[in-house]
Amino acid sequence: MATSNLKETLGDLNKESFISLLTKIIGESKFLQNNPPELIPEEDRVIKHVLDCLLPYSTTTGGPLIVNHVTYFPGRGNLIVEYPGTQPGKILSFVGMHMDVVTANPNDWDFDPFSLSIDGDKLRGRGTTDCLGHVALVTELMKRLAETKPKLESTVVAVFIANEENSAITGVGVDALVKNGLLDKLKGGPLFWIDTADKQPCIGTGGMIPWKLQVTGKLFHSGLPHKAINALELSMEALKEIQLRFYKDFPPHPDEQVYGFATPSTMKPTQWNYPGGGINQIPGECTISGDVSGRLSFRFRTNLLVPIFSLSVKDVMNKLQEYVDYINENLNKLDTRGPVSKYILHDENLRGSLTLTFDEALSGVACDLNSRGFHVLCKATEEAVGHVKPYSITGSLPLIRELQDEGFDVQTAGYGLMATYHAKNEYCLLSDMCQGYHISALGLVLNTLLDLIQLHFIALFKMGDVAKDLTSGTVGGAAQLIVGHPFDTIKVKLQSQPVPLPGQPPRYAGAVDAVKQTLAAEGPRGLYKGMGAPLATVAAFNALLFTVRGQMESFLRSEPGIPLTVNQQVIAGAGAGVAVSFLACPTELIKCRLQAQSALAVDAGSAGVAVKYGGPMDVAKQVLRSEGGAMGLFKGLVPTLAREVPGNAAMFGVYEALKQYMAGGTDTSKLGRGSLIVAGGLAGASFWSMVYPTDVVKSVLQVDDYKNPKYKGSMHAFRSILASEGVKGLYKGFGPAMARSIPANAACFLAYEVTRSSLG
Template sequence: MKALALREDRFLDVLRRLIALTPKLQNNPGAGLVPEERLAAQVVLDTLAPHIESGFIQAESVAGPGQASRPCLVLTVPGEGEGAIGFVGAHFDVVPADQKTEGWERSPFELWEGPGGVLYGRGVTDCLGHVAVLTDLLAQLAERKVRPSRTLKVVLISNEESSELPGLGLNYVAEQGMLKPLDGQPVYWLDSANFGPTLGTAGVSLWELKVTGVGGHSGMPQNCVNALELGMAASLELARFFHERFPPTEDEKRWGFLSSSSLKATVVEAPNTKETKVPADVVLRGDIRLTPFYDLAEVQKTVTDFMAELDARLERDDAPAHFPRTRTAGGKRGELAFRFQGEGTEGIACRLDSEGLRALKEAMQVVRGVSATPFSLTGSLPLVRDLQRQGCDVQITGFGDMQYYHAPNEQARLEDFRQGFAILRELLVRL
């Protein structure tokens, strides 16, 4: 086991093939981008085919009815002893990329190898580089017939970059009972960067605010309620309330969160395209990122109640002082209709006293020659809190450059993945 090291030719070949597929792996259904994760899964299966046929690796493709093009892969290497270890969370889908509008310096859909071992392309860090590392690790275990002490379960997932859908993603794998062998066992979630470890993540809840105003001629504002202005004012009032009501906590310092909880608008939709027409209808959407020290359901209720009261204030003509016009000269008023889109996803505070974290820090020290630098962030991961509730010792790490997550010019260094491979090897040695 100790002799294993990243086989760079295979890693780069797998990564190159995966990134070439990214035009069909982009995940944004609202923009018509529905990924076909089976294309990426097939690259992994083709690479591991001899070892699946030999029986050294057990492979299961998991997707619900009607979702055959969007599977997860569960890859199992039976161990020599009792217990299990999970490498979970690396995913096949990617965030959309547009070379022209986002300012990519070269094509995001081709792997480019630059000076100093730079690897460039959509998915290098998030998360196809992790998929390629795990593929090479499994292949090397099989080629050398090296079995870990514990049974190794590698779960590569679909639909990580979008909201939960029936029959898809890790939730569906869990519903089928395929994560049960990991109950009470160390589980390493491999979808982060900068090594860390990442000690915690935030919950996420998407929201929508529909604003109904009164449209009309911009030169007759007395007859109008500007839905765009009202929506902007309402979203800012909501953000002000949220940040006062849910401030930073002492536990955030202990876990090293880089940011506190936040609420913000991220999308504005208005059908109006004429500068001299006051818009009558606007939809704002956004998200809440909530550190795990607040209860997500309670926060959702508090926010919903606040927005209902804000709309009631408009009815009473008691809008906050800084608000724009909320009622026309003829008495028609603007309306606010707020809702959350689904239940949301909870965040996690990983155990700080666990065997899994100790092993991860030791592995990083051995491989990188420096002490681990733990941090937490308000990105969000699916199902991690549920796994923790099941008794799993969930820890989070990842390889690559965090500043390029979901960003143009995504890149990492080959050395990141050399070290990442070695860290995974050391975890198998220690556990």
């Protein structure tokens, strides 16, 4: 299906249907709270309402949707809904729309958390943002697909999961689905985890290392503080020292901004405990708990690599332990609080001490910024919202990390509000959910577009020899043009400069002088003047050259797969030269006019052409209008044929001869790139050595004035140049031509051979 039609087919979110479904789901949220053992959610309550929407379109009733209700714990199911595509193995999935919620105390809320209420654009209730709103949203998208039945290359899968908010009970949700292989096929395409907020791609999460610092001192009466080791004071000063060392060793990193982290990595306390006692007792022990959060051991899908700016969990733990060990050994150097505050009681041979322990660490997540899924999500977000600004959070999402560890290309997004995430008085905006629907639908549209492009290239890479030569010739020609055009500019300027009057020096003293004058007058861009025309036709020119040569090879080859002799390559090259002459002639006329005009304008009276062209199209328009129509573009065809036929015969013959010489036989398939570069460069040099005078004649004819021509034809131009300038005049610009030919043709042949080999 065309992408524009798919966009129209999916349309806008059906607000009435969405709100109706969300009302039913939020009405179940009291039974979806996840805080075991007291509160165990019953996700099947949500699945019932989702199935009421989707079962009428399932395969069991003649519809397209494949529905799989997967349960590992009574009443706590997962739901996998699949809309089949046409290409096996191609897939796009929406995962993470979990059907449990965090707890809510109605006494703390301004409205009933367990029923949907609407206040203008606000949809209020527990789960509207996290994540029941997304359940309803993706259900509506799958329903629309089933209703309209668009033809998609990729299969679309939605996975509604149980047990996301609390991991105390395992083997219930996505972990069990992955373990049992039910999501394996989702590895074949982007997986969009729909459970964040604020409509922008969330591309990273921080890792977290929970830590506890247990501090031991000596309990004593507060009236005699010199006989105590104050555990609170020791803990505060020790923590200060640890934090100072941490931020010195782990400063902010520039790449944190690339991933959009709001803060750099941090190490901070979050809880403080002590055994209790009277107000007049100095505590002898206390415990500070906290976490390190930030760029800790990101995981990429690609080979599970860790970005260079991430912090290893193990390295951070080792550093923190190193800080604590240092403080324990150097308590006398730690700052104290007042004249009697101390951490060592020498007369009692008693020292305070610190003990550091860690709970289970969580590694962070980094989405692959080079993946297809990321680019699809960003483009869809930009089109639907008006801008795209990926961000990262310092919280952790362990389920996403586990999916990445299993090889899924996970990208994350969500359309609730971060400000109400897990908060009392939770709500989302209907307008945000509408944009979320557009982003999801556009994701399908863009993914379909990429599927079509990919199918095109797959077809291209399964093509026959003609198409392979077309493609390889295009790549080779582009390489040749990029490398060689500056040399060609200088060659044409030298060829087309007017003959100086007696006693006057020529416009350019030589190639080096032409380069200097061009750079001084026009800057580096002057060396690439006139590149538009050959760049626009380089694909056709080189594709035609190598394709005709390839077809000539097939015609001349005695048996399939048998290498051609050098003589046969000469014939094939000559045939290719005939074909490309008819394309080269008008292209080079435009190029030569643009390259030569700055030099010719200086002496318009003698040179004849002082027209200032605005670009390739302007040259073509003026020639068609005032120089005899289409035939004007083929001015110089005879010398073009005289150049291309023998030139290409020599070039392909020399190229094959050199390859066979370096290979020690006719099998040249094992030659390295260095050998191909040498053979290609010398083959290009042979082209110009053979035909350079005809190129000079072609150039002067093509820049000659149409109304007041200086030359009557090719032979007249040849004789005139020979008479006025001698043999030397027929080799004007030969140096730049040869200097260009070797690197340009080396690049061309290498690019052709590498591309042709990759296509099989």
